[in-house]
Amino acid sequence: MRPDHRRGQRRKSGKPKPLLGALAATLVIAAPAALADPAVDWAKAQRVDLVEVDYAFQPSQLTFRRDRAYQLHVENHGRELHELTAPDFFKAVELRDTGVLNQDRTELVLQPGDQKDLYFVPLQPGRYDMRCADHDWAGMTGDITVD
DSSP states (O other): OOGGGSTTOOOTTSOOOHHHHHHHHHHHHHHHHHSOOTTOOGGGOEEEEEEEETTEEESSEEEEOTTOOEEEEEEEOSSSOEEEEOHHHHHTEEESOGGGSOTTSSEEEEOTTOEEEEEEEEOSOEEEEEEOTTTGGGTOEEEEEEO
16 A cells, blocks of 8 residues: 555645545534534423323324424333334424434433433424334324424
8 A cells, every 4th residue: 555545644745535525524514403502591491291101192292383492301101112203303403412312313212211301492393293113003103293
C-alpha cells in the first residue's frame, strides 16, 4: 500500500479524501435533527398519561396540539413487555431526548412495571397510528392526532 492511501491520511495533493468530506457533511446535516430546540421550556411541558395493560392502551386515542411541549408519561401495568410503536409520529416531533426510544427511534419499550417519560413538541399535524408491535394482533392499537 502506498503511503498516500493509508486510512486517515491526506493525499499528496493535500486535499482530504472525498469519503471523509461526505461523512463530515452528513454529520453536520443530521446532528441538528437529534437536538432539542434550546428555546423550549421543558419544565412547562403538559403531562399526558398513557397506561399499557395486557392488551390495550388506556386511553387508546391521544390528541396533541402542534408547537406545544408535552411530557408523555407511559406506564406498563401489564404482565408482559409492551411497546409504544409509532414510527411516523416520532419522525414528526422534536424530541428532548432520543435516548428513551429504541435505537431506530420508532418505539418506547417497557418491561412490566416500567415507566418512561417522553418529552416532545409535535411539528406536523396529522393522524398517526400507535400500536404494541408484539400485541397489535390482539387489538393493542390506537391513534395519535396532532391538530
